[in-house]
Amino acid sequence: MPRRMTPSQIRSAIRQAQNKQKQAIDKYNREVRQHNQKVKQAINNYNNEVRRYNARVRANRQKIATELRRLQSSSTVRYQVVQTSAISLNHQYERLDADGASLEGLNYGSEFLDLSERENANSLALSNTLESDADESTIDPSDLLRTEIDGMLQQLSPDLSNRWKGALFSLNPQNPDAARHFFTSAREVFVQILDLNAPDEKVLALTPGCETTSSGQPTRKEKIRYLLSRCGLLTAEAVDFVDEDVKNVLALFRVFNDGTHGSSGKFGLNKLMSIKTRVEDGITYLFSISQHA
Template identity: 50%
Template sequence: MARRISASQFRSKMRQAQQKQRQAINKYNQAVRKHNQNVKTAVNKYNQEVRAHNSRVRANRQRLKSELARLQSQSSTTTTTRFVAYRTSVETLNQSYSQLENRVESRQHDPRFDRVLDLSERETANSLEVTNRILGVDGAGDTPAEQIENAQLHDGLARISDDLNDRWKGAVFALNPTNPDAARHFCTSAREVITQILEIKAPDSDVFAILPDCDTTDRGNPTRRSKIKYFLHKQGLDESSLEEFVENDIENIVQLFRVFNDGTHGSAGTFDLQQLHAIKTRVEDGIVFLTEIIGDA
C-alpha cells in the first residue's frame, strides 16, 4: 500500500528536488565556465607564445640580414692576412643555417625543432655581428639582439657541474675593458668550459655504446661531431642538417678563440666595450645553445 503524504510534505519534497536540480545545474554551469576559462587561458597563452616567437624570429631575421649585408660589403682584402679562417667559418655557419632552415621548413618535423631553429638563427646572427664588430664595420650591432638572462646559462652549467659554473664566472670576470688581454683570457676559460661540457655529458664509453661505428680521432676517441650526433640521437632530434649546423657553430666559436689566442687584433690586443660585449654574447649564447642540444643526455 502506497504511503500517503500530506500536502506540506509533498511541497517540501518538491522544494528539495528543485534545490538538488538547481545545485546540479549550478555545478554543471560552474564546470562549463571553468572549462571555457581554461580554454581561453590556454588560447591566450598560445597566442602570446606565437606573438613572442614571431617577434623574436623577426628580430633575429632582420639582425641576421643586416649583419650579413655589412659583412659582404667589406672588401676581401680586409681579411686577406687576418681572420681568414675565422671569416670562412662565419660564412660556413651562415650557409649551414640556410640549409637547416630549408630542411626544417620543407618537411613535417617535431615541434621541438622550432626552438632549435630559433636558437640557430640567433647563433648565426651573433656570429655575423661579432665578426663585424671585430672588423670595425660601421653600424655593426645596430639592431638590438634578444638578451638571455645570465641565470639561464648559470642554471644550465650548474646542472652539469658547479666547477663549470665557477669557470664561466671567472671567464666573465676577466672580460673587463681595463684588462688589455681581456678577450684572450675570456676565450681561454670559455673554451675550457665547452670542452668540459662535451667530456662530461658525452663520455667516450657512452658514445661508443650508442654509436659503435662513429668517427674517431687519431687517438681513437669519438670526434666532436660524433658527440654532437650522440646528443641529437639521445634527444630524438636526429637530423643531418642540424648535426652539420651544431658542428659548424662550435667550430666558429673555436675559430673566434683562436683569433684572440694568436693575438692578431691590433698592437695591444685590446677591444672596446661594445666589442667585448659582442664577444661575450656570442660565446654565452653559444653555450646556451649547446646545453639546449644536450638536454637530458
C-alpha cells in the same frame, strides 16, 4: 504500500527536488565556465607564445639579413678566420632552415630552430663588430660580469661555473689580452659540456663504428650526433649546423690565442660585449641541446 504524503510533504519534496536540480545545473554551469576559462587562458597563452616566437624570428631574420649585407660589403678584413667561419655557419644555417619543416613538428624542434637562428645572427654580428673601427658605447662595464647561465652551469659542475666566472672577470677593457684570456676559459666550458653530456663510453655504445680521433675517442661531431639523436633531431643538416656552430666559437679561441693580433686584442666595451654575447648564447645553445637529449 507507498507511503501516503500530505499536500505539504509533497510540496516540500518537490522543492527539495527542484533545489537539487538547481544545484546540479549551477554546478554544471560553474564547471563549464571554469573549463571555458581554462581553454581561453590556454589559447591566450599559446597565442602570446606564438606572437613572441614570431617576433623573435622576425628580429633574428632581420638581423641576419642586415649583418650579412654588412659582411658582404666589407672592403677590408682583419679577422679573416672569423669572417670565413661566419659565412660558413650561415651556409649551414641556410641548409638547416630549408629543411626546417621536418623539424618544426617535433618535440623541441621549433625551439632548436629558433636558437639556431640566433646563433647564426650572433656569429655574423660579431664578425662585423670586430671589423668595425668604431667602438663607442654607453654599456656599463659591470654588464660584462652579469650572466644568466651560471645556474645552468652549476647543474653540470661547480667547476664549469667557476671557469665561466673567471672568463667574465678577464673581460676588462684595460686588459690587453682580454679576448685571449676569456676564450681560454670559455673553450673549456664548451669542451666539458660535450664531454659531460656525451661521455665517450655512451657514444661508443650507441654507435660502435662511429668516427674517432687518433686516440680512439669519439670526435666532437659524433658527440653532437649522439645528443641530437637522443633528442629526436638527428638530421644531417642539424648535425652539420651544430658542429659548425661549435667550430665557429672555437675559431675565436684560436684567433685570439695565437698572439698575432698584438694591441688589436685590446677591445672596447662594444666589442667585448659582442664577444661575451656570442659565447654566452653559444653555451646556452649547446646546453639546451644536451638537456633535451
